[in-house]
Amino acid sequence: MEKILEIENLGIRFKHSSGTTTALEDISIGLEKGEILGIVGESGSGKTVTAHAVLNLIDTPPGIIDSGKIIFHGEDLLKSGLKTLQTVRGKKIAIIFQELMNSLNPVFCIGQQLIDVIRNYRNCTKSEAYKRSLALLKNVGIPDPVCRMTQYPNQLSGGLRQRLIIAMAIAAEPEIIIADEPTTALDVTIQAQILRLFQNLSKDPGCSIILITHNLGIMAKICKRVVIMFSGLVMEKISVNKLLNSASHPYTLELLNSSRGKISLNENKEKKSDLLGCKYFNRCSQALGKCKTNKPGLFHLDSDHEVRCFLFEKESR
Ligand SMILES: Nc1ncnc2c1ncn2[C@@H]1O[C@H](COP(=O)(O)OP(=O)(O)OP(=O)(O)O)[C@@H](O)[C@H]1O
Ligand SMILES: [Mg+2]
Structure with missing residues (x-):
């Protein structure tokens, strides 16, 4: 499938008075032409920062782009000048802001x-x-x-x-629409209407859409693939038809199990500074010894399924 946008190894921190906070770590996400891709994850997981980075909208400072490329029509938008960005922003890539x-x-x-x-x-x-x-x-x-x-x-x-x-x-x-929680404030009927509209836009004129939401139910309805983010990392990438039966990461399972697909806000539960290994370690019910000290990579389970969890290391191809 032709990729219209590629986010490659994106790493972003924010400066504050007592140091820096990592917002994104090595995020790689490809968007295919005409697909609706979902990004889901709890508050603070880095969804909005990812969306803003695509259009080079992160203010530096306080932001620091540590690594990465945003490839659109062969050009890295993180390196583009204002002139290119002005022709891309809103015209070729539209963003519906969360705020x-x-x-x-x-x-x-x-x-x-x-x-x-x-x-x-x-x-x-x-x-x-x-x-x-x-x-x-x-x-x-x-x-x-x-x-x-x-x-x-x-x-x-x-x-x-x-x-x-x-x-x-x-x-x-636009060729791409990035919609950051576009239907949260809307009642269910209108929500359905907006989602149908996105579906139609993706079919004709073949618009590619990144849909950011807390709601896995919405994802399952209209997305082809879902990216699950936690604490600035991609934890799992999976096609929607596999989500219910083959989702693997313990965090994805937590999301699926939480009531009606809504994610509870669990920010600050984990002591981030203590974590050397997996960022989900403190909340994980299936953690192994090495999860505390080693960072898992993204393991490829299938062409449409990747997971950042040592439980699946042996199954990876
Ligand atoms: N301008 C900024 N200055 C400092 N830190 C920031 C800034 N923007 C984002 N962050 C930090 O980056 C991290 C990711 O934030 P982001 O807004 O992307 O989360 P999110 O997944 O969109 O959450 P939500 O679901 O609440 O919208 C958070 O820890 C946040 O505090
Ligand atoms: Mg957000």
Whole structure:
């Protein structure tokens, strides 16, 4: 399968007053054309940092990029100049930010903002952009789009605002959409509608999507593959059709077992500074002696399955 994006060996730390914290360690994730790839993991596992790094949005300082490449159309975005990044950001790779507050301009009406975004990306008349704006609002399930076009962002409910942001992100017909918890604030019906929209975008025009969520249920519904992150590391990569029966990492099993696929927040449970070996050691019920002192690599169990756990060392190919 053709890879549209490759995150290779990405390592990122953040500086603070008493030293540095590792946010990502040797993250490698490939995204295939037209696939929906899920990234799941508890709070603080590094999902958002990964998403921001793809568009070279990590501020340095406080961030330190220790290693890695982000390969998009043969170019390393971590080395690209502002000019390239400006043509990539939003146009070729769109990101729906987890923190939505700053994504909309409060002083322009919704129609104006959408029309501006569309005309910024493609050569078209105002009336064509207006028509396309209406279609986009309809697509994301915003009722009465003609009226909504004349309103301002603060006149929309949180759910409608979220859908408007999704409409803006897809307005440019990007090749890749990175959606960071895009449906968390939405009720179940709207959530389903947005997920269907992502599914349709991945089929036609073949948009590739990285979907970040806490919710394994959502993953299982629309993703082809899932990457499970814990404490800045990829713990498992697995195709969704294997997830229920063949997921291997004890952390993935913990996620699957937690109620209705929701992950409880377990931050700070482990004493990170004491860990020499596996980062999951303190929470793992199946830990071996060497897990305390040795760091497991990612073992390849199959072409669509990798796991960072010594329990599977012998099965690796
Ligand atoms: N600007 C920053 N400065 C310092 N530390 C940061 C910064 N951004 C992220 N971090 C740290 O990097 C780690 C990963 O954070 P990240 O936001 O990627 O987690 P996440 O998986 O997206 O969590 P959540 O599910 O809560 O959104 C955390 O330990 C976080 O505190
Ligand atoms: Mg996040």
